[in-house]
Amino acid sequence: MLLHEDPRSGNCYKIKLTAALIGLDLETRQYDIMKGETRSPEFVAKVNANGRIPVLQIGEGAEARFLPESNAACWYLASGSHLIPQTRFEEADMLRWMFFEQYNHEPNVATLRFWLRFVGEGNLSAEQRSQIMAKRVAGCAALDVMEKHLAERAFFCGDEVTLADIALFPYTHVAEEGGFGLGDFPNIETWITRMQSLPGFIPMD
Numbered sequence: 001m002l003l004h005e006d007p008r009s010g011n012c013y014k015i016k017l018t019a020a021l022i023g024l025d026l027e028t029r030q031y032d033i034m035k036g037e038t039r040s041p042e043f044v045a046k047v048n049a050n051g052r053i054p055v056l057q058i059g060e061g062a063e064a065r066f067l068p069e070s071n072a073a074c075w076y077l078a079s080g081s082h083l084i085p086q087t088r089f090e091e092a093d094m095l096r097w098m099f100f101e102q103y104n105h106e107p108n109v110a111t112l113r114f115w116l117r118f119v120g121e122g123n124l125s126a127e128q129r130s131q132i133m134a135k136r137v138a139g140c141a142a143l144d145v146m147e148k149h150l151a152e153r154a155f156f157c158g159d160e161v162t163l164a165d166i167a168l169f170p171y172t173h174v175a176e177e178g179g180f181g182l183g184d185f186p187n188i189e190t191w192i193t194r195m196q197s198l199p200g201f202i203p204m205d
Contacts, residue, residue, distance in 0.1 A: 002027045002057040003073075004047055007205035008118065009033070010110055010170030011070035012054040018074045018166050020202040022081045034118060071098045074163050083163050094157045097164035100142070108139035110171040112178030136179060143175065143185050150187040154194060161198060169195050170204060 005012035005028050019026040031037040039051045048055045048068045056073035058065045067073050078084050085091045112135050156164040173192045182189055
């Protein structure tokens with residue numbers, strides 16, 4: 001399997017982390033999203049018509065299949081592993097946190113990190129600058145939900161790490177790059193340390 005990625009992306013990292021935690025070797029092909037390399041006619045025609053990464057490629061040549069969307073790729077890799085709970089409720093609860101990550105967390109925490117670290121505040125459009133405060137408020141609200149949930153839990157679903165943790169970890173542990181103070185969220189900081197101590201853990205590039 002081959003991951004089409006930009007290593008600076010948390011969405012790409014979560015797929016690599018999933019693979020690492022189940023002991024799966026994953027090849028990578030890197031693109032620079034700042035240079036628009038995923039918008040090339042070849043990429044759009046062959047890899048992802050949406051012009052985005054990550055994309056997990058299964059197979060080669062004419063038989064190759066391409067799976068966009070990070071959480072879908074994580075699910076594909078983790079199917080049948082310890083990263084997906086066995087009970088019906090816990091599996092649904094895991095999906096709940098994965099949806100939360102994409103709807104409440106990533107659009108705010110990850111977007112501000114991208115804007116402030118990679119684009120630069122001075123290079124943002126007037127519309128983007130006008131959204132910074134609202135995204136910071138929404139991002140802090142998402143982190144607060146996580147903080148309260150982790151008050152009496154080691155992981156987000158059950159007693160062991162699942163895809164819920166893997167989905168939320170990448171952009172949370174670098175949230176300070178987007179102007180969020182993790183010192184205000186001690187339970188999250190403890191959880192981050194716990195994630196980094198997992199057997200097979202790999203750091204973000």
